[in-house]
Amino acid sequence: MRRTITAVVLGAGLTVALAGTALTDEKDWGKYQVGDVRSGYTYAKAETRAIQDDDFENPAFLWVDYGEELWGTAEGEAGKSCASCHGDAAESMAEAGASYPVYDEAWGKLMNLEQRINQCREENMRAEPWKWETRELLGMTAYVRHQSSGKPVSVKIDGKAAPFYEKGKESYYQRRGQLDMACSNCHEDNAGGQLRANILSQGQSNGFPTYRLKWQGVGSLHRRFRGCNSQVRAEPFGYGSDEYVNLELFLANRGSGLPVETPAVRN
Amino acid sequence: MANAKPRVKLPKSAAKGEIVQIKTLISHKMESGQRVDSKTGEKIPRQIINKFVCAFNGKEVFSADWHGAVSANPYMSFYLKATESGTFEFTWTDDDGSVYTKTAELAVQ
Amino acid sequence: MTISKATETPSRRQVLITLATGSFALATITALPRWAKADTAAVDAATKELIGDATPSEGRITLDLPQIAENGNTVPLTVEVDSPMSEADYCKAVHVFAEGNPLPNVASFRFTPACGQAFASTRIRLAKTQNVIAVAEMSNGSVYTAKAEVKVTIGGCGG
Numbered sequence: 001m002r003r004t005i006t007a008v009v010l011g012a013g014l015t016v017a018l019a020g021t022a023l024t025d026e027k028d029w030g031k032y033q034v035g036d037v038r039s040g041y042t043y044a045k046a047e048t049r050a051i052q053d054d055d056f057e058n059p060a061f062l063w064v065d066y067g068e069e070l071w072g073t074a075e076g077e078a079g080k081s082c083a084s085c086h087g088d089a090a091e092s093m094a095e096a097g098a099s100y101p102v103y104d105e106a107w108g109k110l111m112n113l114e115q116r117i118n119q120c121r122e123e124n125m126r127a128e129p130w131k132w133e134t135r136e137l138l139g140m141t142a143y144v145r146h147q148s149s150g151k152p153v154s155v156k157i158d159g160k161a162a163p164f165y166e167k168g169k170e171s172y173y174q175r176r177g178q179l180d181m182a183c184s185n186c187h188e189d190n191a192g193g194q195l196r197a198n199i200l201s202q203g204q205s206n207g208f209p210t211y212r213l214k215w216q217g218v219g220s221l222h223r224r225f226r227g228c229n230s231q232v233r234a235e236p237f238g239y240g241s242d243e244y245v246n247l248e249l250f251l252a253n254r255g256s257g258l259p260v261e262t263p264a265v266r267n
Numbered sequence: 268m269a270n271a272k273p274r275v276k277l278p279k280s281a282a283k284g285e286i287v288q289i290k291t292l293i294s295h296k297m298e299s300g301q302r303v304d305s306k307t308g309e310k311i312p313r314q315i316i317n318k319f320v321c322a323f324n325g326k327e328v329f330s331a332d333w334h335g336a337v338s339a340n341p342y343m344s345f346y347l348k349a350t351e352s353g354t355f356e357f358t359w360t361d362d363d364g365s366v367y368t369k370t371a372e373l374a375v376q
Numbered sequence: 377m378t379i380s381k382a383t384e385t386p387s388r389r390q391v392l393i394t395l396a397t398g399s400f401a402l403a404t405i406t407a408l409p410r411w412a413k414a415d416t417a418a419v420d421a422a423t424k425e426l427i428g429d430a431t432p433s434e435g436r437i438t439l440d441l442p443q444i445a446e447n448g449n450t451v452p453l454t455v456e457v458d459s460p461m462s463e464a465d466y467c468k469a470v471h472v473f474a475e476g477n478p479l480p481n482v483a484s485f486r487f488t489p490a491c492g493q494a495f496a497s498t499r500i501r502l503a504k505t506q507n508v509i510a511v512a513e514m515s516n517g518s519v520y521t522a523k524a525e526v527k528v529t530i531g532g533c534g535g
Contacts (some may be wrong), residue, residue, distance in 0.1 A: 020312070056276045059340035062294040063270065092456040186533075197529030213447035214531070216339035231533040267447050267531070286492035299501065301478050308432040328490040331498075336474055336482040338450045345485070348461075348492030 010150065033259035034152075040266050043192075043201040048213070052265035060142060060211035062265030063218045066144025076127025082140075085096060085124065089147050097148025101249050103161040110164045110245045113141050114220065132239035138218045142209045145262040152259060153206050156253040168250030171243060177234030183247075204255040205248065207264025214267060221248060226232045273369045275357055280374040282350035289321065290344045293359050293367065299335030316367075318360040319343055323373075324353035349375045409498045415480065419473045422480040423511055426471050432511055432521035437470070439510045439522045448502045448528035457494035457520070461487070467494035469513045476506025502528050 032039040041049060051057050064267035072091055074081040086092040101112040111119070117130035117140050157165040175182045186195070187203035192199070208221040215223075222244050225237035237243040271291040281287050293316065300313025313335055320330040329345045352375045359367040440454040459467040466489045472482040485496040494512070502508070509523045 045442065045444070047442045047452045048446045051450075051452070056274065056290055056292065057342060059292060059294070059342070062272060062292065062340060063272065065274065195532030198532030200532065211451045216449060228533070323490065324444075326490070328488050330486045331496070332484040332486075334481040334483060335479060336477055336501045338501055342497070342499050344495075344497040345487075346491050346495050347494040348490060350490075 006011065031259050036068075036201055036215055037204070037255060037258060038191075039204055039206060039255075039258050039261065040201040040264065041207070041261060043199045043257050044266060048265055048267065051221065051260070058211065058265055059208075060265065062217050063135065063139045063209070063211075064143045064146050064263060065139075067139035067141070067146075069168065070136060070140055071143060077124035078124065078126045080125050082120070082158065089144065091145045091220075093147040095148060095151070097145035097262060098151040099155055100158065101245055101252070103164065105160075109242060110249055112240075113145060114222075115240060115245070117141060117144065133220060133223055138209050138220060141220065142218060142263045145209070145260060148260040149262060150202050150259050152257045153252055153255050155249060155256070157253050161249065164246045165253065166245075168246035168248070171247045172250050172254075177229065177232035177233040179234075181232045183228070191206050198220070202264075203251070204258060205251040206255050206258040207261035208265065209262060210264045210266050212266050218263060221251075272368055273357065273359060275355075275371050277347075277355070277371060277373065278281050279372070280376065283349060283351075283375055285349045286346050287349055287373075288346055289355075290342070291321075291357060291369075292340065292342050293317070294340050295359075295361075297333075297335070297337055297339045297341060301335060314362050315371060316341060316359045316361050318358075320358045320360075321345070321347075322356045323347065324351070325356075343368070350375065351375055409463055409481040415475055418480040419475050419509060422473055423471065423509075426469075427511060427513055430513075430517065430519040434521065436520045437510050437512050437522035439508065439524045441508055441524045441526050444450075444527045444529065445502060448504070448533070450499050451502050451526060451528075452497070453500050453508065454495070454497040455485070455510050459494050459514065461489050461492055461494060462514075463489050466515045467512055468515050470494065470496060471511045471513075472500070473509045473511070474500070474502055474506060475509065476512065477501070477503045481506070501528055504528050 029038065032041045041052065044052075055061060068089075071082045074084070082089070091225045096113065096152070100116070103109070103112045104111040114132065114137055117137065121127045124130050130140070141197075172183045183203060186200050190200050191202045192200065205221050206223070209218050210217050210224075222237070222239045225244050225247065226239070229236040272346045273291065276290040278287050295316050296314070297316065298311055300310060302311045303309070303310050315332055315335055315337070316335060318330065319333065321328055328347055332342060333341065352374060355371045355373065357369045357371070361367070394427050400532065401487045424477060436458045439455045440456075445451045453472065455470050457467040457470060459465065461467065467487055469484055471484045473480045474482050482500050483498065487494050500508075505525070505527045507523045509521060512520045514520070
């Protein structure tokens with residue numbers, strides 16, 4: 001009797017584990033896979049993908065809706081809203097989500113979407129910048145990036161952006177923390193493998209800001225970076241830090257061709 | 268709770284007798300009362316939406332009692348048999364007494 | 377009860393790779409709760425509070441839940457009851473309980489004949505691998521029940 005129970009249990013467990021592997025390896029993922037590059041979408045369970053696929057059921061749209069509301073709301077001493085200069089976001093922001101971060105002449109370094117939004121608020125609207133991970137900044141970033149939804153990620157890594165790209169690349173392969181691990185150890189060397197009961201993805205960034213089931217809310221890519229750093233017992237860098245923005249450019253390039261999925265739904 | 272914005276999805280029109288699907292979503296943390304504050308060691312008090320009501324032309328057609336085990340940003344979908352044109356009123360009631368509402372119209376031929 | 381779709385038979389190489397990456401750990405983690413005691417007493421008490429002394433029969437309920445939850449804090453749940461939903465004969469409520477949660481009540485859905493169909497879909501939180509139980513109350517006083525097991529696994533890096 002005992003042996004039968006063990007066999008049944010192990011059999012069930014094996015089926016469960018194999019189910020995970022088979023699902024993520026065999027399927028034709030269409031636009032979510034470009035050569036060997038796979039979106040996090042392809043590692044998620046069917047129920048999770050179903051939530052992302054439905055614009056109504058995807059809870060991240062609660063944030064996107066808020067971003068849309070803010071887009072048309074005047075704020076700051078200049079009395080302008082985003083719409084005052086940028087008009088219809090669907091037109092003016094069509095490419096931004098697929099091409100950021102970019103090198104900014106005045107800054108002399110890379111600038112990502114969150115930073116561009118805040119820079120516009122400060123310089124053009126003369127309004128207070130929004131803090132990272134506030135509903136305002138997440139909502140606006142998700143709303144703006146969502147305008148590029150479906151467009152293939154395509155970033156510039158040559159010219160003035162090149163040295164920052166190189167720094168981001170170096171950062172990706174740099175071991176860090178008490179666990180002495182680099183991003184590549186999980187997301188390149190072991191993508192598709194299991195980390196306890198989770199399946200490791202390639203760690204692509206095309207769906208950020210993302211609704212993470214773990215966060216029960218939308219969060220930025222930098223929040224994810226900080227989590228990953230903490231989990232290998234490394235000191236995380238700050239939100240909007242040069243280290244993270246450079247890494248962002250490297251990641252974007254690593255995921256070239258994947259569709260912008262913002263706002264994605266991930267575990 | 269501030270920023271508890273609801274979304275509602277249903278067809279704008281339906282044939283008489285048709286059964287239509289209604290989907291609703293509202294942003295809310297749904298603090299279950301089970302989480303422990305890592306700083307104080309105390310349980311974070313429960314604050315959830317405990318009741319959802321859908322009324323059509325003033326009459327309650329569907330309702331739900333929610334407990335702490337309903338996920339954050341609660342999603343609720345159900346059906347309604349279209350018999351006459353009218354107005355929906357959706358109501359979400361928070362533990363703290365706040366009430367969030369949203370209305371929608373349905374045209375029935 | 378719905379069972380998630382079966383997958384294609386994996387190749388031998390895939391089986392070996394999966395074993396090598398610790399699937400047995402997964403089997404153990406998800407298998408153990410089978411022997412752990414679920415709090416059926418708490419569910420029974422909560423059920424009695426809602427439906428009184430009625431004894432539920434099996435059937436008429438379709439309880440749709442994933443076999444394995446991506447994350448225990450957002451588990452899609454759909455419940456449907458086979459009922460004509462007429463004034464004379466309709467399903468008036470479905471109560472959902474979670475055997476392994478700190479508190480057994482999850483939600484109660486209350487229908488009227490105006491619904492046309494006894495159907496409710498939402499997302500729930502499950503603390504660990506456990507049975508989810510649905511109890512349907514009909515207008516004529518009869519009561520039905522169904523249950524489904526959902527595996528909730530320990531996550532990767534940081535849980």
